[in-house]
Amino acid sequence: MATALLTEEKMEKSLERHKKPVCLIVLGMAGSGKTTFVQQITSRLHSRKNPPYVINLDPACREVPYPVNIDIRDTVNYKEVMKQYSLGPNGGIVTSLNLFATKFDQVIQLVEKRSANTDIAIFDTPGQIEVFTWSASGTIITETLAALFPTVVVYVMDTVRSVSPVTFMSNMLYACSILYKLRLPFIVVMNKIDVVKHDYAMEWMRDFDAFELALNSDSSYNANLSRSLSLTLDEFYKDLTAVGFSAATGEGFDEFLAAVDAAVVEYETDYCPEHERLKKLQVEARAKDKSRQIGKFEEDYEEENRLIDRPTQRRVSHQNEILLRNRAFNFFFFFCLDEEDRLAHKSFRSFLEEQKKKQQSKSNSASS
Numbered sequence: 395m396a397t398a399l400l401t402e403e404k405m406e407k408s409l410e411r412h413k414k415p416v417c418l419i420v421l422g423m424a425g426s427g428k429t430t431f432v433q434q435i436t437s438r439l440h441s442r443k444n445p446p447y448v449i450n451l452d453p454a455c456r457e458v459p460y461p462v463n464i465d466i467r468d469t470v471n472y473k474e475v476m477k478q479y480s481l482g483p484n485g486g487i488v489t490s491l492n493l494f495a496t497k498f499d500q501v502i503q504l505v506e507k508r509s510a511n512t513d514i515a516i517f518d519t520p521g522q523i524e525v526f527t528w529s530a531s532g533t534i535i536t537e538t539l540a541a542l543f544p545t546v547v548v549y550v551m552d553t554v555r556s557v558s559p560v561t562f563m564s565n566m567l568y569a570c571s572i573l574y575k576l577r578l579p580f581i582v583v584m585n586k587i588d589v590v591k592h593d594y595a596m597e598w599m600r601d602f603d604a605f606e607l608a609l610n611s612d613s614s615y616n617a618n619l620s621r622s623l624s625l626t627l628d629e630f631y632k633d634l635t636a637v638g639f640s641a642a643t644g645e646g647f648d649e650f651l652a653a654v655d656a657a658v659v660e661y662e663t664d665y666c667p668e669h670e671r672l673k674k675l676q677v678e679a680r681a682k683d684k685s686r687q688i689g690k691f692e693e694d695y696e697e698e699n700r701l702i703d704r705p706t707q708r709r710v711s712h713q714n715e716i717l718l719r720n721r722a723f724n725f726f727f728f729f730c731l732d733e734e735d736r737l738a739h740k741s742f743r744s745f746l747e748e749q750k751k752k753q754q755s756k757s758n759s760a761s762s
């Protein structure tokens with residue numbers, strides 16, 4: 395009976411999730427064709443009367459060639475961020491994304507509002523792939539989406555540039571590292587097949603000998619490394635979904651949509667149970683952490699009271715009261731964050747303050 399109830403509950407949850415749009419996070423090396431890919435998918439879905447909800451997360455792009463619903467550039471001025479905090483281009487993108495991530499709950503609300511009439515939400519990301527995949531804000535954005543919507547990572551790869559086995563291997567290693575970091579359903583889109591067909595890449599993934607043959611004439615260090623890595627990546631290739639696509643012509647669109655459907659099933663069957671398990675562990679760890687911190691706070695509080703209750707300090711000074719109140723506030727604020735968030739929050743705040751100070755002293759010396 396209990397099992398039957400559980401199954402019903404799970405089914406309800408699953409149906410609930412299906413009502414939500416699938417979130418596609420589009421990643422790829424600079425110039426691989428992410429923006430053109432988003433443009434092509436958007437226009438095809440529009441012509442099928444199924445328009446997607448499109449979000450641009452690249453604060454540094456000059457223009458967005460597709461109808462965009464949310465644009466990071468409307469919230470954060472990338473050039474101003476660079477100027478205000480004395481940052482270079484990459485630092486500017488990371489900080490803009492960090493600032494945008496603090497408002498991401500609003501994006502979620504807007505996507506949720508569209509649930510009834512949108513099947514797909516597409517997130518275009520910055521060209522400097524590592525800025526998104528290895529930054530705190532990228533992780534926050536991805537994990538928040540994955541916790542609430544069926545989420546799929548779409549890795550766009552340039553088939554024309556990858557004809558060199560060494561470049562192909564670099565691309566695959568990057569894809570592999572993202573897959574293992576995010577652990578979300580993953581589709582490799584082998585883009586630009588209107589110029590070079592992706593058959594060679596599929597063969598290299600299926601057959602190690604074919605890849606070795608392609609490397610045959612090359613005895614450089616990179617080639618030897620690629621040879622060894624190809625054997626290691628064998629497991630990764632086995633479960634990898636790869637589709638050929640042309641962002642220029644739209645060839646491969648239906649295969650891509652079929653891959654998205656399969657990825658949603660994978661999200662339901664593999665990702666969600668694992669996510670629930672990890673969430674439970676996290677809740678337990680947080681509860682432990684909370685009780686440890688409450689104990690520490692109570693100890694400190696008692697110590698503080700003991701000191702101010704001494705005859706010489708019987709009257710609690712105004713300053714002491716403020717000190718205690720501030721401590722209590724800080725404690726409860728940090729209490730809501732876990733250890734990692736707390737550290738990230740602290741270092742991000744001190745980083746911004748430092749940058750501001752630097753900038754202020756620069757402008758002071760310029761004006762004097």
Ligand SMILES: Nc1nc2c(ncn2[C@@H]2O[C@H](COP(=O)(O)OP(=O)(O)OP(=O)(O)O)[C@@H](O)[C@H]2O)c(=O)[nH]1
Binds near residue numbers: 423424521642
């Ligand atoms: N022939 C052909 N060219 C393509 C295709 N997709 C993209 N391109 C071209 O590749 C170049 C880069 O495309 P973008 O869409 O700007 O690539 P991106 O990954 O968004 O670039 P960044 O924003 O710099 O990371 C452009 O000149 C596109 O026209 C394709 O499928 N076929």
